[in-house]
Amino acid sequence: MSSLRHTRTPVMDVATLIPQILAGNGNAYAEVVQRYQHMVYTVCHRVLRNNEDAEEATQDAFVKAYQHLGTFSGTAKFSTWLYSIAYRTAISHGRKRKHDTTSVDELAHHPQADHDDGSERGELRQHLDRALATLSAEDASLLSFFHLEEMSVEEIVTVTGLGASNVKVKLHRGRKKLLEALNHELGPEARELLLAHG
Amino acid sequence: MAELHDQDLDRLFRNAGHHQPASDLTARIMSRVAVTPVMRPTEVKPLIGKWGWGAILLGLIGFVGLLIAMAPAQSNSTSPIADMLRNTLGNLTLPTLPAGEWPLWLAGASAGALLFVLLDKVLARRNSF
Numbered sequence: 001m002s003s004l005r006h007t008r009t010p011v012m013d014v015a016t017l018i019p020q021i022l023a024g025n026g027n028a029y030a031e032v033v034q035r036y037q038h039m040v041y042t043v044c045h046r047v048l049r050n051n052e053d054a055e056e057a058t059q060d061a062f063v064k065a066y067q068h069l070g071t072f073s074g075t076a077k078f079s080t081w082l083y084s085i086a087y088r089t090a091i092s093h094g095r096k097r098k099h100d101t102t103s104v105d106e107l108a109h110h111p112q113a114d115h116d117d118g119s120e121r122g123e124l125r126q127h128l129d130r131a132l133a134t135l136s137a138e139d140a141s142l143l144s145f146f147h148l149e150e151m152s153v154e155e156i157v158t159v160t161g162l163g164a165s166n167v168k169v170k171l172h173r174g175r176k177k178l179l180e181a182l183n184h185e186l187g188p189e190a191r192e193l194l195l196a197h198g
Numbered sequence: 199m200a201e202l203h204d205q206d207l208d209r210l211f212r213n214a215g216h217h218q219p220a221s222d223l224t225a226r227i228m229s230r231v232a233v234t235p236v237m238r239p240t241e242v243k244p245l246i247g248k249w250g251w252g253a254i255l256l257g258l259i260g261f262v263g264l265l266i267a268m269a270p271a272q273s274n275s276t277s278p279i280a281d282m283l284r285n286t287l288g289n290l291t292l293p294t295l296p297a298g299e300w301p302l303w304l305a306g307a308s309a310g311a312l313l314f315v316l317l318d319k320v321l322a323r324r325n326s327f
Contacts, residue, residue, distance in 0.1 A: 022236060026231070026232065030228050033228065037223055037227075038216035039216060042216040055219060055223060058223065058227070063227070067234055069236055070236055070238050125215065128210060144211065147207050147208050148216070175207060183202055194210055194213075
């Protein structure tokens, strides 16, 4: 399972990489992409629940981040700034998709497995995604920010642009609904698998 | 039957981990980045800086002072500032023109023109960078 974790070799701090990127060093940005692509892709996948759309939104988010890198002031964490771009890009892709397709509901309730669906970890993620699909994309993303990325409520407020009390309420309701889905909609084998990975 | 609770969610999300994108995603992103320019934040700089405004202010004060000093003395002047300026700058004399003494309006107009020429030069130099 450890082989599936994206490797993080001791690398340069992003604050050191940014001036290099602004000076035209493409490799420095490739390093940033490598480092954050899983996180950005997860944000997009949780909103769009589809590999193709999530990859397109991830590309757009990184291109936007590159374009606006000169405006990154460093007052917030780089990851928070990047998540904010990714989240807003994914939401905007979702809105566009709603206009373009008629099968949004179907997609939302049958999230597509990612490129790692063969492994045990991938299977675990698929169960979680299926349960998360019973929530709105926004609530699923908030839960992911809180429980996976370990963001504080203040950071989630920065990323989503929602009010702090709204975030707290949505987290509370989302958690309740997710547990309900996990406990009642998933079969006992799936639940055993989720619990067995403690 | 085992049930999941609030406290299991952290562990559950962590174990499920991040979604895995296609292996060529970085390459695709970088090929788009290669043709994307970085937007530079536009920094708004005032045309005339602090020192410029200081110099203009000093020039204006000097100009007004000169006008007062060169004005013909009136016996019933009650302004202490005008008296002080007249006493300190009163001895200042401009070179005599071939046509005679400098009239007050000509001295003022010349000083004003000089000030505007200098200002124009400074602004032109700033804009050229």
